[in-house]
Amino acid sequence: MAEGIQPEHLKDEPLGRVLDKLYDAGLTEIFIRVPLSAADRFEVKMDSFHLDSSSFHVHGDYGTGTDDEASAQSGLITITYGYSRDH
Numbered sequence: 001m002a003e004g005i006q007p008e009h010l011k012d013e014p015l016g017r018v019l020d021k022l023y024d025a026g027l028t029e030i031f032i033r034v035p036l037s038a039a040d041r042f043e044v045k046m047d048s049f050h051l052d053s054s055s056f057h058v059h060g061d062y063g064t065g066t067d068d069e070a071s072a073q074s075g076l077i078t079i080t081y082g083y084s085r086d087h
Helices: 012-025 027-041 068-074
Strands: none
8 A cells, every 4th residue: 555545545435525626626627737747747848749638438347227318317427338449
């Protein structure tokens, strides 16, 4: 386990609070700020770069559900299959 991280930090409640703070801060802003900060720290030339924050993939065992329309109306994220650049 990484230095400073305790098992109690990895329970649902603390993780949920972190996710709430990330959402409140604005994920788009974070997804842009993090790579720009890394590029600055590691002195990456900024004359040309590409940041694709529109593509995500998930791992795990996700139930497909039987009522996708009800999920969409409730605001829940529905896992769907599409084109994968990772193949």
